[in-house]
Amino acid sequence: MKQAGSKNLFSLNNRLKRLKRDSNHWAILTLVLVGLIALPVISIGIKLFSGPGETWGHIVENLLLDYIGNSLFLVFVCGFMVVLIGVSTSWLVARFEFPYRKQLEWLLILPLAIPSYIVAYSYAGILDYGGSLELILRFFGFDFVRIDIMNKTGLAFVLGISLFPYVYVSSRAFFLNQANNLMEASKMLGVGEIKSFFKLILPLARPAIVAGLILVLMEVLNDYGAAKYFGVSTFTTGIFRSWFSLAEPETAVYLSALLIIIVFGLILLEKFQRRKIQFSSSKANSQGIHRRTLSKRIQYLIFSFVLLPVLLGFIIPVAQLIYWAFLTYENVFTSSFLIISLQSFGIAFLTAIVTVIVAILLIYFSKWSRISSLKNIAKLGVLGYAIPGAVVAIGIMIPTIFIDKWLIGTLDYLFQIQPGLIISGTLIALIYAYVVRFLAVAFNPIESTALKVNDSIPDSSRILGVGNIKTFFKIDFPLIKTGILSAFILVFMDVIKELPLTLILKPFQVNTLAVKAYEYASDEMVMEAAIPSLLIILTVMLPVIFLNRLLVK
């Protein structure tokens, strides 16, 4: 009977038959893209089998505990600090009316515009002997007590004060959308403001807070510049040491693998906490937000409290940089500085374009393939953002050097041509690495705007006889333009700020603003680092304001 067939529809044989029918070229292209993006991690995994380097034993005995201890210390102290600052400030701006609230609401995002290594440079300058704090204290006739910031506690402070906006942004979004109705319900039941906050709002806001916190912790593990400058040994500085000073790639690979495990542990933790409790918003707040107005005295208290992180995370470091800029501009503004700036912007521009294109390809290829599980595989491509820049760089170095060796050998054998390095040590490797690292930054805004376009719209286009690619250009693209634009801006900003990955992979003759600032600071010329730093901050700040406007609309 024919009917019998449907019973073993899901036998292996029938599944394979359908898989063969459903594998179109889009499915294959999706897999190729994901493979290219996963290549760095895969390379590190394969390289592990060639054994650890000679110094690995020495590192395990003498340094590894230090790396783990310091990295964990930073993760915990920073984590505590960013939650404290991020949640308290976002709650205050979401629930209370006070002077300059609107301005402070977006000023609180600005610390993100300063890369943490630059915050580190400026605080070191402020608190040093003969630094700004001493000058100011002496001017007012006070004695100067030096606060030593060049240690792991100081590093935790610097990272925390520059990274708390991640938590601020994610928890503010939750408070603005959800908290109003919940607080009203809670008050109707006779529960006071403070008790409602701790009993009701905080547990509900947890997924949002943790989402922001995880981003902070990844940045903490990614940091190289600040830790290096403060002389704190972390995983990232360890990777740099074994790669450059010890010239032992195997050891760098082993440290990278350990760091990848730690990062994926964090991601799993986040997924786990999110899965256990899933509070989806029942309905976004539609009546607008009613902020409480308290007595003038308390309003000014709140104002000062909210102003403090803005001062510490943005205004004070920038003021120090501006002061330094006045002292050094004659030495720094040269034609070579102009070239560095142009290179920096050029690389960021090119990378942003490539990354946006790859993100679009990944989203739409997996959508056009008929195999539904490919959408989840495409999402794997986004994990690059979790992997510290130094690790991505090592992971790119391994296969590109391998390919170059093979290419050079083959070309020499076949045509007696001796080209230099073709991929490794060129812009191709650098941009490849940036794409791997920042793909998520482009993927998320594009995907979320693409999700807002109902599937029936591109489906209609197909039904009317228009193929996938043409449908994309005629229908999808005009509808997701804003997502693409914000993706472009976000990647551009991230590339301008990026330091560790760039340091490892940049070609000799190429330089970026971030690397220049780092080089000045390493060469005991931290004052000269001010101008490239200010240029980075300015470049990043303008789009931050622009994007904030876009999102508020």
Place this chain on the structure above:
Amino acid sequence: MLQIELLSKSFDKGKNFALKDVSFHLKQGDVCAIVGESGSGKTTLARLIAGLETPDAGIITIDGKIVSSTNKLVVPEKRKVGLVFQDYALFPHLNLMQNVLYGISKDKNKNERAEEVLKLVGLKEFKDRYPHQLSGGQQQRVALARALAPNPSLLILDEPFSNLDSMLRMQLRNEIFEIVKNTGVTAIFVTHDTQDALAVADEILILQNGRLIQKDEAANLYTKPKSIYVASLFGNTIQLSSDLQSAFKCPLSPECCHAVRNENFAINAECEHVTHAMVLKKTFLGHDTRLLLKLDNGQQLTVLTKDKVVEDRIIIGFNSIDVLQFTS
């Protein structure tokens, strides 16, 4: 024209089937309604025919060409099927003319054709407007015009009226199907509303839990439903349990498979099978009155009636000709 053989689709690797072993065929020019509750698989069936979903088993043939089987799939853009979506899916950044032109951009007389179909749906003077400037009913008609423009061999309308209020719905339903019938296109109309289906379709397919349980002409479906489920889709139906059979003194066999439609019960009138009943409760519903009755043998029965019932004790009955007999 359209032939479907043992079509199956599961979204969870065989645990549940959205569609299971569905087979039927349509002739050129047929207007067929697919009726089912939500989750019955009717939209999945429409999407499989259009090529937007991949079947796990089965063969779909359109105009003698196999478009879907276990080893071959024709992409939606090559199937010559027109589809009107539930949410209309008009392109928001294109005006009406551009929307209608979209599927016929390669035709020689594309502008004439676009104006022709816009005129057909009575929206020619709106051709420069954008979708958001139109009412729901107008958007619906544009979606129809856009789907008809390329002369599809098969037109599918997926719940086209579910976003409209009931007054507009009836009017638009008749308008749209007059247009569809005049063009002579073979059409499939997916709906959960049996009234809509009866009003416009020559043939009706009933889906339940992914299975095709009956396919018949509209009138037959009403008079000869194959199961109590199909019967109740077209109105309140009372199954004749053995207790009811004894109350009305009409022994039937087998006792499981008989029912009478609510409207065929008569109160205080001459009938073949009657019984006395006490009125326990009367609920006034405007158009109808709901009666809770206690029959002579103690059995309770709820019926709706248009009659004014004033007595506390009534005679209720039905004729044998109105007894529905189910085959399953």
